[in-house]
Amino acid sequence: MHESISIHVGQARAQMGDACWELYCLEHNIQPDGTMPSNRTLGSDDDSLNIFFIETEAGKHVPRTVFVDLETAVIDEVRTGIVSSITASLRFDGALNVDLTEFQTNLVPYPRIHFPLVTYSPIVSAEEAYHEQLSVSEITGACFEPSNQMVKCDPRHGKYIACRVLYRGDMVPKDVSAAIASIKTKHTIQFVDWCPTGFKAIIKYQSPTVVPGGDLAKLQRAVCMLSNTTAITEAWARLNHKFDLMYAKQAFVQWYVGM
Template identity: 75%
Template structure:
């Protein structure tokens, strides 16, 4: 969906910087959000405005606790505490539910168990990767509106019984829930329906590596021919910065692989050594 041909370069170079200088990064992928708009909101050709309105719901949910009161508040600093097991493993998947159009809202059932189940669906992820291919290290569920802790606990208990939602062996409990009584707000005349309750999930899943693998592949195809590199060099960059950033992302993919395999290796060790 990008308008820039050099998108793979920009993604690799910026991720290289984000690795070093940020504590938590939330991945948002235009292509994934574009598909959600088409599928869930029945918008034939979504524009950046449609995409941004959906992204704004995620950002709004992240900062709700700073702005309103709730039963179990999640402070913004807690994201790092609860979601990041190792400093480099800080790239989060995000999802939001319910994403329904105003036209459909009247005859849709949006109970707490339903929206909780929806945020774990691969099609709800705002980055193009399948969480079923990876393992969760931690999940943060932020509920808004007419939600009580009893319903949340029941919904989370149901999720834990699903085989599709797998956690790494060394972090079996990984759920953090926040409840805020302020119902979600929508842009007047926008695509999203005004609903009584919503949930935003920010999760740390090893499947994020799929996103990096895809970017790296596109990067390699272009960099092999040194396509457009002269633009960057002309602006004062050095060619070495490209290979340095690319190596860092290769190392990051490996990090995710190791984190997902940690418990497996321990199990395979013989008893008497």
């Protein structure tokens, strides 16, 4: 069994890390003081917890993580289930259990194209929860829409190289296979012809957990997709353009050349 240690450095990473570990504790029923409400221990019937937590002699369950920041006030909540969905394959039972290294194997055919695009669906507010009853096919199709991308780019302007689809909640493999087969028939979704585009699906039967008081609704099913697509070049092009504008004015150059 592997052990995973997370290191969060800086304001943004500390904020996101705090939200992720709060969600992990809720998913595994760990209290804020590190205890569990039952007599269950990490080493008894749920060894998967040892990947992200360690049990002390006092019975406290401590996250395997390090937070580094000079500003103590930045530990705030950024509530999202993306990191939780990505690591769910390590922490919960399901149709398939994979290691994080397999993500790289499936998504990155060449070392230079190692920038995956992350998508999450459905993104539903708590007020709309009672009006949204989405099928497996609908939430899968939403992963290919620009509104569900975590990076501002239009996947319809690029071609997919590989996709890793992570399902959670109330669904069966038959519905997942039908949803992926439907995606492959759509002409608006293009795939590269120089590499066999692979869809790898993982199903975890535990429904997504939400942080109390958060903005996202408690849903029975959700999907997170990691994809390698050429559409990510739009984001890099914007950064390159902004760099050129700042460099033309010699902005902040003195920080790097000792002027």
